[in-house]
Amino acid sequence: MVLPTATSDEVRSAYRRIALQHHPDQSKDPRSPAIFLAATAAYEVLGDVERRAAYDATLAAQEQREAKREARRVAEPPPTRTTSVPRPSATPSTAAEVARLSVLFSQGRHAQAETLARKILDVDSRQPVPYAILGDLARSRGQTDEAARLYAYAAQFDPRNPVYQRRYEEILSGSRIVYGKLRYRIEEETGQPVAAYVSGGVVTALAGYVVIGRETPLLPMLDVVSTWTFGLVVTLFLAGVAMGVGLGVSKLLDRFSGFAVTTSGRIGPVLALAGVSIFCYWAAALLYVVLGFSQRAFSFSVSRFMFGVGMVTSLFALAATFSPTISTAQVFLWGGNIVYVGCLLGWLVADAFRA
Numbered sequence: 001m002v003l004p005t006a007t008s009d010e011v012r013s014a015y016r017r018i019a020l021q022h023h024p025d026q027s028k029d030p031r032s033p034a035i036f037l038a039a040t041a042a043y044e045v046l047g048d049v050e051r052r053a054a055y056d057a058t059l060a061a062q063e064q065r066e067a068k069r070e071a072r073r074v075a076e077p078p079p080t081r082t083t084s085v086p087r088p089s090a091t092p093s094t095a096a097e098v099a100r101l102s103v104l105f106s107q108g109r110h111a112q113a114e115t116l117a118r119k120i121l122d123v124d125s126r127q128p129v130p131y132a133i134l135g136d137l138a139r140s141r142g143q144t145d146e147a148a149r150l151y152a153y154a155a156q157f158d159p160r161n162p163v164y165q166r167r168y169e170e171i172l173s174g175s176r177i178v179y180g181k182l183r184y185r186i187e188e189e190t191g192q193p194v195a196a197y198v199s200g201g202v203v204t205a206l207a208g209y210v211v212i213g214r215e216t217p218l219l220p221m222l223d224v225v226s227t228w229t230f231g232l233v234v235t236l237f238l239a240g241v242a243m244g245v246g247l248g249v250s251k252l253l254d255r256f257s258g259f260a261v262t263t264s265g266r267i268g269p270v271l272a273l274a275g276v277s278i279f280c281y282w283a284a285a286l287l288y289v290v291l292g293f294s295q296r297a298f299s300f301s302v303s304r305f306m307f308g309v310g311m312v313t314s315l316f317a318l319a320a321t322f323s324p325t326i327s328t329a330q331v332f333l334w335g336g337n338i339v340y341v342g343c344l345l346g347w348l349v350a351d352a353f354r355a
Contacts, residue, residue, distance in 0.1 A: 015043040040152070040172065094120065098129050105133050106266035110297040113137075128158035132263035135167065139258060140299035147171060154263070163263050170255050199246020203312055206235040206242070210319035210326055217325075225334055227327040233338060236316060240339035243308045244346020249353060254301040256344075256351045270302055274344060281309060281336025305343060312339045 006014070018039040097120050104113040114137055117130035135150035151168040158164060215229035247253045259268045269288070277284035285306050292298035316339075317332035 011043065011046045015039055042156070094124050094127065098127060101130060101133060102264045102266070105136070105262065105264060108269065108272075108291050108295055108297050110137060110295045112295070114296075126157050128154040128161065128164065129264065131157070132164055132167075136258075136262050139167075139171070139254065140301070142300040144171060151263075163265075167258065167263060170258060193250050195249035196246045196252065199242045202242040202246075203239045203315065206239045207315050207319040209235045210316055210331070211322045213323070214325065225330055227325060227330055229326070232316075232326060232331070236312075236335050236338040237342040239312050239316070240309065240342020240344075241346040241349070243312050243339070244305075244343040244348075245350045246346075247304060247308055247343075248347050248350020252301075252304050253347055253350070256347045259299070259301055269297070269299065270305060270344070273302075273306075274340060277309075277337055277340040279337070280334070281313065281340050282333070284340070285310060285336075305347070309336055309339050309343050312336075312343075 018035065097116065101113055101116045101120065104116060113133060117134050120127055120130045131150045131154035135147045135154060138150060139147035148168060148171045151164055151171065155161070155164040155168055209231055213229060213231050215231050217226060218228050218230050218233065220226050244253075248256070256270075259270045261271075262268055273284045273288055276287060288302065288306055292303075313332065313336040316335050317328050320326045320328040320331045
């Protein structure tokens, strides 16, 4: 614990002492992970001059409110109730801008959302939502250190919101702390690349079924998939699962929870695109590319996910050219719909192993 009057050097020194004593890689105390996370989150704010000033202002305002509440209690005792840390207040204009920011981000208009978030913070640096949204954007671009820092700011300025702290902890749990002379840096840990190679082998083996399978078509009356068989549907789905698991375990994909739902509670891009891919994966891929270029909405994880689904679909279509019964065009055009769903499930399975 440091005093409110502690200097930057004293804050840094206190954090280093806690980190050396309670870093999960060095301490066996079951309380150490929670202590280390709390200390790191606090240092994200207290170690920055501007953020510390804003945080001190928040605490001062809180103390004034508590003093007024106590004065009213002495004059006329109110009913007993549990108090909590108040959320930073916002002017009506700022609140309206924050609401508009959430809408822009949920619509995938990332370029505009990023500009508006920084504009809001220039006016009021204590608003947690802009920090959280900027954290989501940084995370999607693979900027682990920046994302952790932004989530920490959001958690400090709105401690009642568990999502911000959970996102911060997710990043730390899959990262390592690299200490420099002036500050530390959070870097993502490398995964197990062998998992990607194994999943590739499984996908190739499953695609072999398309060459040797001789089943009766499942829905011959449906022109778009008239040559599809039950075995083809199953192998497409399993190949998607294998690809999702391989990408997730090798950490070529971030945690699924970070992309399924944003910090503002909206559906993430990977689930939004799933609604389109149910009808046509290639339409979903085209939509993703268009939004990526127009709104700077590309994400490392989603891009790898979409590329993986496309590769599996193309491999099965190539295998179909050697089949006397299954149409190459039908597999190429519609196979990605099933692979996409399987890959989502595989991503979830990989997340369970990483938890």
